[in-house]
Amino acid sequence: MARLRKWALERKFEFKTLWSNKTRVILGCVDDKCSWRLRALVVPHSEFFVVRKLVDKHTCDTTHGNPNHEQATATTLASLICSGYHEKKDGLK
Incomplete structure (x- = not known):
């Protein structure tokens, strides 16, 4: 899910979970009138998903940013900021 959150931030859109259980998930745009959808299955015995349909x-207007972007969690933002420092031993200063 972390990669999907980063992808949504980069493409400036938000998604919500329409349906999920232990083996599959269906996501949709936060705008109920939009046609964006993603269906994925969990790879057995792992934490990974396989996208089956996208x-x-x-069909919504994604140009208006939401200041309370749902995918902009602290973990997601931290991983984006720290991704440029993985090769440096000193870390952030």
């Missing part, structure tokens, strides 16, 4: 076209 409707990657937004």
Whole structure:
């Protein structure tokens, strides 16, 4: 899910979970009128998902940013900031 959150931040859209259980998840755009959808299955015995279906076209207006972006969690933002420092031993200063 972390990669999907980063992807949503980079592409400036938000998604919400429409349906999920232990083996699959269906995500949709936060705008109920939008056609963007993603369906994924969990890879058995792992933490990974396999995308089975993706409707990657937004029919909503994604140009208006939301200051309370749902995918902008502290963990996601920290991983984006720290990703440029993984090779340096000193870390952030």
